[in-house]
Amino acid sequence: MTHIYNSKTPFERAALDHVSLKISSGSFTSLIGHTGSGKSTLVQHINGLLRPSSGSISVGDFVIEPQKKKQDLKPLRARVGYVFQYPEHQLFEETAIKDVCFGPMNFGVSAAEATKRAEECLTLVGLPSLFWHRSPFDLSGGQMRRVAIAGVLAVHPEVIILDEPTAGLDPHGQKEIMELFHKLNKNSKLTIIMVTHNMGDAALYSDQILVMEAGQLKMSGAPEEIFSREQDLRNMGLDVPETMVFLDKLTDKLGLEKGRPVFTLSETADRVADLLNGGAAHV
Amino acid sequence: MEKIIEVSGVSYFYAEDDPWVLDDVTLSVNKGEWLSIIGHNGSGKSTLAKCLNGLIVPQKGSVRVGGFDTKDETNIWEIRRLVGMVFQNPDNQFVGATVRDDVAFGMENHGIPREKMIDRLAQSLRLVKMEKFADSEPHRLSGGQKQRVAIAGIVALQPLIVILDEATSMLDPEGRREIIKTMRTLNKEHGLTVLSITHDLEEAVNSDRILVMNRGKVVREGSPREIFKTPELLEKIGLDLPLAIKLRRLLNQRGISLQDTALTQEDLVNELWTLRSTM
Incomplete structure (x- = not known):
């Protein structure tokens, strides 16, 4: 897949340059x-949200290709939830619970079912019920973020994209x-795709890490594999x-010699x- | 030591029925120091910062900046010049169409004569190493560069103190390092006082002094060594600890007995090195 920004202008630039990858269902x-x-x-x-300039993306049996006209993306978006950066900036309803209901209702879920889901999801994200009927704007930053995440979860996606x-x-x-x-990944088998600058989180929680540079996929593999290429990352x-x-x-x-990444x-203390005690690091 | 900010008995609430966000806070900031304020979200840190440049005036107590009381509205322009603030979001603090215009904006606002402005503009961009970007459009800069421009705008006003209100929390690791490095130079080589409200404990352990806030009160105050000597208290109020301290504890549990002095990773590495050479 390739994505060209500002195509056919002097500012033309390949934001993604022949990227190919696979993400397994249920993985992080x-x-x-x-x-x-x-x-x-x-x-x-x-x-x-974006369409490739060339190449294609398949999510299950849903295929996104460059020139397709007016494709109905709703079925795709019901399956792939997206938690944007600072998602709390998008809260707008009068109460936290109404805000969570908005997503599923937008996808045709009945008000009663949406409320049920909202309650489940707000419980899941750990927002105490005393806050459910308050204005989301009276909540703390961390609580607001939980409400926004609950709103995405309430649509019951199979895949969730997290941007920082x-x-x-x-x-x-x-x-x-x-x-x-x-927990959602392990217990509910939710597929998670996370964009992050936090290397500790990437290492601790992922099955797979993808490393991007200048629009190209430079490395992919398990955390241990990726972080053992320390010099490449530093470069x-x-x-x-x-x-x-x-x-x-x-x-x-x-x-002493560097050992495998921990x-x-x-593990670090060990x-x-x-x-x-010994000297030589484990290999 | 010259005190440039004195906060005494300050209490503040946002609305009548709400609890005090700041509850009888007394503290001072010494000239030339790097003071870090730590505490979890909602502990009152940012409200305190807003009191320091007169963005809000407390219902009780007083805040004096360079001798000026923030209660007296006639002082407000001078106080805002003396206390520069860098906020969290680098995109929310630009007004100029170019870096140069943006840095000049603050000075124009304060009626600084043109000749002086030209000098200071060049000088402050040099201090934050952004002189090559004077004609760039701010939105084309990285987060770290944007924050450096914000700092240049403040430095140009020759303030007494720069307050960083979680100014690195929205930046990538490189941007974060750029800002800390820039501020360290300004602090160490140019004597600028820095007050940093931060969650970054590796940054806090390198400051001269730390204040710990919880529920609107200053619960601890001291050198990093004093503050982290009793990590239990910090954990009790939900704060994280620097890596060296967490590791030290786990190593003690593994029968490696270490003193309780290591604060930074370098301290711990040195202590372990000494320990190994005596084994």
């Missing part, structure tokens, strides 16, 4: 890459939101998770203990 995929590398442009194709879902939240809120998506101006940064500093200082604190 993270897209990483520098700002402007094409991550968001790529995911906007998956629910038909934790940006601007405090560390506690960030962790809660990530745990929520982790693209990307970081590695904090746990690896720390271990790099330690192995440098001790004059992402949790507990590795440090090994480094102190």
